[in-house]
Amino acid sequence: MAKVTLNDITKVYHSNEEGDVLAVEDANVDIKDKEFVVLVGPSGCGKSTTLRMIAGLEEITSGELYIGDNLVNDVAPKDRDIAMVFQNYALYPHMNVYDNMAFGLKLRKFDPDIIDERVTEAAKILDIEPLLDRKPKELSGGQRQRVAMGRAIVREPKVFLMDEPLSNLDAKLRVQMRAELSKLHERLQTTTIYVTHDQVEAMTLADRIVVLKDGIVQQIDDPISLYSEPNNMFVGGFIGSPAMNFLKATIKEKGNDLVLVGKGDFEVTIPDDMAKTMKDLQTYIDKEVALGIRPENILDPAVHDDDEYDADNLIDAQVEVVEPMGSEINLYLDVGAEESIVAVVDVNSGAEVGDEMEFAFDMNKMHIFDAETEEAII
């Protein structure tokens, strides 16, 4: 097992037709020993490129990559002691599960007793012992994925690298395998770097998440901090579903308070303690900012006790769309801003399309971003 360190890692692809593509720029990531780190971001942001540089499948244009304490920029992939798991995996149809897990070790001429020990142990961990004699075609999708994991496990690598390993599975199985991956990591404690574009997968699996956009690291944090303290509007909007709402607003002084005033007759008060601790906020007075509020922090007073919301911070809205989601409802609201905003409320909220209603913003959970740089104002 080992830590993995990326120091100013940059990747430029040289391509004849498209010129140079800067796929990853100055990435600095310190992955601790035993940590489960997820790289997440939209398509083309450089996740796979980063992973493949760590694997040694892609040359590093500049910067240093350490596995453990060793600089590995020029170390051959096979000597990096890593195992990769991709979304597609080669299970050989003529080999049973045992051999599909063992063949790599056999070809590397490991002692048969050691192979047996490792395969048996991996099968136990993955709960596929009864399947060892079966051929791949006699397995379900999830079982096959486990065999592929088993093949990586028997190699006893220092680091697992996984590039969207679950994206071929159907939604239900994906959720189940996600839970199993977590358990597996708890048990093996092998440092894992996992790539996905699915933020839910990232949030549920990761010790820490690296959010990438356009080849640049936006934020590295544990899931909860990432959710509650996004560095910028991109991270705020990317993490969480439905996504965070952004409203343009201007900060104004009103008596002793600071308020956010937006289009329509939209006005909310910034909580006192927030206004005080964010002393930078003073410099934004009379300037435009972006107010970020998550759908679950927009409350329908009808389904909350009086002390659960702030009656001074009500806003008027018209319900445009009602989207039942099971135990909750997504409401699309027109608050007079350019775009409608989304609120997630309890099913018991009687909201119907066309209703004129009041909603409360849970102001302690609100975010304020610089309208130009899109950075969080703290």
Next chain:
Amino acid sequence: MTITMKDIAEIVGVSESTVSRAINNKEGVGQETRKEILKVAKKNNFQPNRLAQNLAKQETNVIGLLLPDIASLFYSDVARGVQDYATSQGYQVIVCNTDDDKEQEVNYMNWLQSNKVAGMIFLGGGLVNNQIVKLGLTDYPIVLANRLVEEVPLPSVIIDDTIGALKATEHLLDKGHDRIALLLGPNNSWQAQNRLQGYKRALKNRDIEYDQDLVIHKSWSREGGYQGFLELMELEEPPRAIFAADELMAAGVVEAIKLGGYFIPQDIAVVGFDDTVVTSVIDPPLTTVTRPMYELGERSAKKLLNLINEEEIKEEIEILESELIIREST
């Protein structure tokens, strides 16, 4: 109205260059994204300019065949199969001997690619190196012939060795033998383990107990076969049937049996492995397992040309079975 790459880029929400990479089957697009792009392209009847594309690719009608050593009888038969099929389809084959040396292999790969070779077949030689994995992650056409990969599925044609060993063992069982010796190369060799597996499976199918004393690991050589036989003769009850799972070992066993004054098959029955010039000179004519080497070459070439021409391939991994030829040694 025809849709442009730019339109597709907008619909999917990616850059135009990503759309271009996806449509031109190039690396650097995640599978999900690629699928999405191709879906939109297909739905909107996107017509890429084929002519421009082919000109840009400037590929030649040449494929590369990388193998450890053409001098090996096994590989030369496969190469023949590759060449015959490729030629029949208007392609030329460049054969590169890698001597199982990774660096040499990578050098050849780079050289072949820079010469715009349309695709490559990697024949034999154990696990693929990461350079091949990397190439496999792009959409450059490659086929693995009897070569295995751990990380990603690559189009492959593979001979299942275990089946040949199973058939050989079953044949001796059918002849009434229930104590069958197995001569193999070193215990940690891939081939040895496969053949042992086929042997064990045949015994298990007939509920015959596996007896470790009957399985002898020596070197893959005539000497190995010879010595193996001598060892078997020292058993309390020497076996009267031997499966020598290698051509050279089979030659050595037969030689040792005859020198000992025994008759084949009356005293001792022998099955060999592979049917080459070596086994063809053995007297009496040897019952032996034959691997479909020529077919391996042919199928691999066919798969590669399908990939080059972007035709759908039926199975990504194709398995060929080895057969038993029954002659006079059993």
